[in-house]
Amino acid sequence: MAKKRYAMVIDLKRCVDCDACTIACKQENHTPPGVAYTRVLRKEVGEYPNVRRQFLPILCNHCEHPPCVPVCPVGATWKREQDGIVVVDYEKCIGCRYCMTACPYGARFFDFGENYSEPLNVFEAQASNEYGKQWNRANGNSPIGNVRKCTFCVHRLDKGLEPACVQTCMPKARLFGDLNDPDSEVSRLLAERRSFVLKEELGTGPNVYYIT
């Protein structure tokens, strides 16, 4: 099978700041308070009457050269050969949080073990499905005490589904695909439109592109 290079293209002209992606991600991955693999940044530019709100959805860039990977003392995080997704092994991670300081995008989160409600409601008590396994957040077991991050919903990709944030995006601002396939929608969009990536100067080679 050919190697894939998964990437996301986000059309900033289409984003309406509905935060549906944030919610979809939280539902899909059952993330605790404070942990949101994707979120929408907002900024106001200009002065009245020429004011405009700008939105920037951010998530893990699944960099070509991820600075978070080499720092891990136990090799619990790596970039997958077959599709370029940066993953974390919850059973290996010792929770030192070095990768959180090394990521230039704030894409990594620590699971402090907090919950939205005590006792847990039905939804919160359900297991997270990340990496195709069942993760019950209880008694300090992983992923509590681990660093967690966006996986491009790898458990959904395995079933032939798109990442949850892409599927839910109402204005179709988020597109997902394989950059190694020149016919894919993401490849064609990047060829046609102007794009940028975040903090390009650091040489991380992000795989989340923004088109304007």
Added chain:
Amino acid sequence: MKRGITLAYWVVLGVTILIGALALVVRALDGLKVTNLTQIVPWGLWVALYIYFIGLSAGSFLLSTLIYVGGVKRFEPVGKIAMFTAFVALMAGLLFILLDLGHMERFWTVFFNRNPNSVLEWEIHFYLLYMVILVAELWLLMRRDLVRWSQEKKGWLGTLYRLMALNSRDISEKALQDDMRLVKLLGLIGIPVAIGVHGGTGAIFAVVKARPYWYTGLFPLIFITSALASGGALLTFIVAFFSQLEEKARGELVGGLGKLVAALLGVDLLFIASEFLIGIYGAIPDHLATYNTIMFGPFWWVFWILQLGIGAALPLILLTHKRTNSNITWIGLAGAMIVVGIVGVRLNIVIPPLTRPLVEGFDTAYIPFTAAASLSALPATLDQILSYITWAGGLILLVALGALILFAAQKLGASIGQPAFYAAGIVAVVVIVFLAIRVVGAPGVSLAVNGGTAWSGYADMFAQTDSARQNGLYFPTLIEWLTSAGVIAFCVALFSIGKALLPLETKELSAEEMERARKSPWLARTEVNK
């Protein structure tokens, strides 16, 4: 009087260790949610104290190599103490990094799950290698005394020394020379290892290109110079106040150490100034924001008062002014000040660069989704009980500090005039009380940053509200303070016990003593065996 102070010392240590142990239990059961660490500031007090103690350790060790490798005979009397200090400080550093892990129970996996690209992984190996060298060198240095004491001392102490002597019995001159040759060799290997230990700890930060403040080639060097300064200062303090050497020898030793420390501190300040000036001139927003936070943020006093005032300016004056630079007490005090002040350096290394969100708006993007109510991590009653315990512990510590100041006033009285010193003592107590109020967040004392209340009142120190996990402002919780105090007290106690029991300050044997040792039946038997 002396007995009273000793008793007070052990009571304070014991209480602190006990409270720290309780806090440690809470931390072990509830995980890192008992800390005030956030998604934006994932490293805090514990990491700062970890690099602080590793620095103390490496600094003390490097100074000891000056003696055993460099042949600086002048400092020989502090050699073994330096080595033992390095060992205890290393223990403290490793305890702190263990405390900071999200999964403490997995710490041993670092030896099996390898990642040769990780600086941290390399550091773990450096620490181990360093520990082996340290223990081996210390044992070789103490060996002859251990052998001697194992015959002289009776009861359980004798047994202890026999165990520690590891069945070695040879105390001839030749054996001693062999020991020293090995010590020199180990010290020689130890120099690059110790530089790796702390320079490498600096490199943990320096390789992070996401944080401009850390990402400089000078950073690991600053770690090494400040390590040398703090290690030397700690030795100065220990020798000045707790050495059993005679007054004159002690004076010479402390004077020499004081000069050395002043020079090291000067180099350290020079490096820091270079970092600041270049960073500010470059004015990269993230870089500038870090300096802004350090100098004018809510914890400005850590920089101006702790790091520069107590940690640099005052001790430099004390160490260089002609009225104080030949007085053991003042030099020792300067050493203590540097040891305390370097904590500020370490805090400012770890925390401020993390406080600025990596992407603008990151910290505010998510606020609508945080839980509305603040949830208590602990049942109210336990919270109450713990609060009483901590207040009591705090009071005891304050009383102990007051006693120490009075004690110091008595010792210093003749040289500087008592009223001035008592006034200074009172001011110090007031400042300590003020800081203590800030620490525990007594009612009415809160701090608002970025429009939101970052930490308010006592309850939040234990029960973290969810929204604060998004905050760029970090202040340790009581649990973090108490566990830290506990670990430090534990290591201080370890040091005191070691200092009391181990032959760290013995003199050369006189001919008569040698003769007596040779004639002892125990040794005679071994010679027959040969």
